Amino acid sequence: MPETAVADAATATARAASAPTTREDRAGWLEALAAALDDDRAELVRLGNEETHLSVARLDGEVTRTAAQLRFFAGVIREGAYLEAVVESPDPSLIPPRPDLRRILRPLGLVAVYAASNFPFAFSVLGNDTASALAAGCPVIVKAHPGHPLLSRRTAALAARILPSGWFALVEGMDAGTELVRHPLVRAAGFTGSTRGGRALFDLAVSRPDPIPFYGELGSINPVVVTRAAAMERADAIGTGLVASFTRDAGQYCTKPGLVFVPSGGGVEDAVRNALGEAPSSRQLTDGMTEAFADGVAAFSARPSVEVVRGNAADGASAPTVVLVDADTFLADPAPFLAECFGPVTVLVRYDDPQLPALVAALEPSLTAAMHRGMAEDVTALAAALTGVAGRLLFDGWPTGVAIGWAQHHGGGWPSTTASIHTSVGATALRRWLTPIAYQDAPQAVLPPELRDGNPLRIPRRDS
Template identity: 75%
Template sequence: MTGVETAGAAVSVDEAVAAARAAFRTGATRAERSRWLEALAASLEADRDELVALAARETHLAETRLTGEVARTAAQLRFFGAVVREGAYLEAVVESPDPGSIPPRPDLRRMLRPLGPVAVYTASNFPFAFSVLGNDTASALAAGCPVVVKAHPGHPELSRRTAALAAQALPPGWLTLVEGMEAGRELVQHSGVAAAGFTGSERGGRALFDLAAGRPQPIPFYGELGSINPVVVTASAAAERAEAIGAGLVASFTRDAGQYCTKPGLVFVPRGGGIEDAARAALASAPASRQLTEGMTAAFRTGLGRYSDSPGAEVVTEPIAESDASAPSLVLVDADEFLREPAVYLAECFGPVSVLVRYSDPELETLLDALEPSLTGTIHRGSAEDVTALAGRLGGRVGRLLFDGWPTGVAIGWAQHHGGSWPATTASVHTSVGATAIRRWLTPIAYQDAPADVLPAELRDGNPLGIPRRDA
C-alpha cells in the first residue's frame, strides 16, 4: 500500500482511510513534517514544466498563469513548513498551580493537537494551489493530519501525477488520492475521517456539508462556497479616477475567464460618475476565453440568460468568433431594479461577468443591507475621504475588506483571512489561506497535574523546544 493511486490500480475509500489512520497512529514530529513540506515544494518545482503542460491541456488555462500557480503552491508548502517549525500555532499555555485562587488552580497545560485523517476536496479553478498539494493539504500535513484527497474531474491526469510526486516525498498513508463522485460522498461519511475541507460550488459544498453533519458522529466541514465580493465606488473616487477604476474592474473580473472565488461580481457605482463608460470602453478590448469545463460554460451562459430575462437590466457583451469561448460581459442596472429582484443579482455567476448597480447616495445604505456575506468587500474612496462608517457597514458582511484595489489575488501570510459567513463558507471563524488555516485541523487538549513523562515536549518545564508559549 503506497497510499496513492498507482498505474491501473485505483485505491478505494476504505483502503485510503485505513492507510491514513495507520499513518496517524504512527505520527510524525514537527521537524519531520516541516521537512516533508519542503520536499514537496522542491518536487513540484523540479517537475514544473511537465506539470504545467499537463494542466494546460486539461484546464485551458494559460501556461504563464499555471507556472505562476506552481510557484505559489510551492511557496504555500514552504510557508506551512515554517509555521510548523516555529510552533506558535500550537497555542501552548502552561499555568502553575495556585492554591490561593478561587477555586484553587491545579497544574494546567494546554495546547492544540491534530484531529486525525482529513478529507480534502480539490477545486477546479486552481489545479495546483487548491488541489492535491494545495493550501488545504499543506495546512493539514503541517498540523499532523494525513490527507485523503478527492481529485477534481476537471484535471484527473494532473491530480494523479501530482499524487505520484507526493508519494515519493511522503511516508505511506500521509497522502492518498481517490476519484469519482461516489467516492466523494463515501469519503465525507467514513467513520475514519475526522474533518473535511472543500473549495467549490455552493450546491456541491452544501450537499457534502449536510452529509458531514448527518453522520452518527458529525465532523467539521470547512467549505469555501459562493461569493459575489461587492465593491463600493464612492462619488469622490469616481470624480478622481473613473477611467482607472473602470479599467481595473474589467481586468479583475475577466482574469482567467472570471474563474476566481474573489472575482468582483457586484459593483455599486455612483450614477453618472463615469465608471460605467470607462468599464464599457475597457470591455471592448477584453479577450474572450474558454472556461475550465463544458459544464461551467453552460452554467455561465445560463447565468447571463437570467440577467437578460430581467426587464430592468442591460447586458453588454462584445461579440466573439469562438463558439466554445465565453465573452466578457457587463450587467448594468439601477438601484431600484436591483432592490426589486435582489436574488437575481446576488446569485454568483462563475465566469467573466460583473453587475454594475447605479446608485445615488441616499440609496447606498439600503443596497448594502441587501447583501449576503462574501469572502471580500472593496471600497474605492477619494483621497483623504473618510469612509469609516461605510467600512463598518461593509466590513460586517465580509471576511477581508480592501481599499482602492481589487480582490483577485490572495496573499499568503500570518494576517490573511480568506473566509466569511454563509454562503461564502460553512465556518466563518476559519480561513482557508494564511497561517491560521492550520487551526481547522487541530483541537485543544488540557493536561491537569500530568506526570512529566506524559506531557508532550512542547508543554514540559523549561520549554525545551523553545516554541512561543505562555507561561504563568
C-alpha cells in the first residue's frame, strides 16, 4: 500500500530530522555520495541508457554533473554564508530599545522530492533538489519517476549505504506521490516535470490543513529574440545554432528554446530550414511522451496560416520540427504558441520591426529568455522588457545549459515555476529548505555555534 510506504518513510525521516547534524557532517555525506556515483558510473549509465534511450555519452556527462552538484553544495555549506547569520548588539538608546538579537536560517524538516524524467541523474534521486535539501539539513523522501525505475532503485541503494539511517527514502507510484505531499510530517516539496502534474501536486500542498511550500519547476518555452542587426551579421550561424539547441537530446530540456522571433526576410528562417535537413531524429523518453509530442505537432499542423516543416525521422523516432507563423497570426491568438511542447520542436515567428514590442509583451514567464544582437546594437530597452519575462537572460547564446554556481538562477514566474523568487540550481537552491529563526537575549549555550560570541566557526556573518 502506498500509504503504508509513505507513512513508514516519513516517520523514519522525521525522526532523523530531530537529530542535530553539523555542516561538516553533511558536507562529508555529499562528498561520499559523489564518490559513490563515480565508482558505480558504468552500471548507472548502462541502466540509464536501457531505460531512457538517452545516449551513453550524455548520461556519462550527467553523472559527472550530478557528482559536481553534490560536491558544490558541500562547499557551499562549509563556507556558511547561506545561513544569513546576523548578530545585533543591544542598544537601549533606540526607540524602542533593541535587545540582543541574533538571526539565522534553520532546516524546515522533511522534504519530498519528485524526480524528473529528462535528467535521470541531475534532477532525479540524487539530483539537485535532493542534494540541496540534504545540504540544508533536511532528510529527503524521493518519489521515483516511472520512466527509469531500475536506475532509481540502484541510485537509492547507493544513498542508503552512505547516509545515516532515516535521512533518505525512496517511494514509487502515482498514489505514493499524492500521499507524500499530503503527509503531515512533510514540510516542503520540490518537483520538476509537467505543468499539469506540478499544478496537481501544488494544489494538494496548499490545500492541506497546514499548507507547505511547493517548489515546482514546470513548463517553459524560453523565448528568443533575434534582432535584424544580428540576422544581417550572422543569420547562418544563428539558424544552425538554434536547430542544434532545440534538437539536443530529443528536445527534452526545460530550457529548450521553444519560441523564436526572427526578422522577416533576415535569412534566419532559411538557415533553419537548411539545418533541419541535417538534424538527427531521436526517441523520446517514454511512449507517453512520444504520443504527446505527435499530438502537439498535429495541433500546430491543424491551425490555419501555420506551416510545419519536419526533418527526417528513423523508425520509432520523433522528427525534428519547426513551426512557422507570422506575427499577425501569433498576436491574434498567442496561447497555442505559448504552450510548451516537450520534444524537438520550436516555433519561429516572423516579425516586421514595429511588431517586436507587441510580441515581447505577449510572452508568459519562462525560465530563460535570450537575444541575439548586432555587434554595436543598443538593446537596453529590449533587455529591460525581457527581464520581466524570465529568471535568466542570455545574450548571443542558447539556453540549453545551466551552469552550477553561486550566481545561477534557474527559476521564473508561473507557469515556469510555482515560486519565482527561488532557484533549483545554484547555491541559493538551499534557501527553499530553510526558514528564519531569531533569538532574543538568548544564553550562549542555547545558540547555534554560528551565532555565538566571537564567531567561533568563522562563517561570514553581519555583526553590529
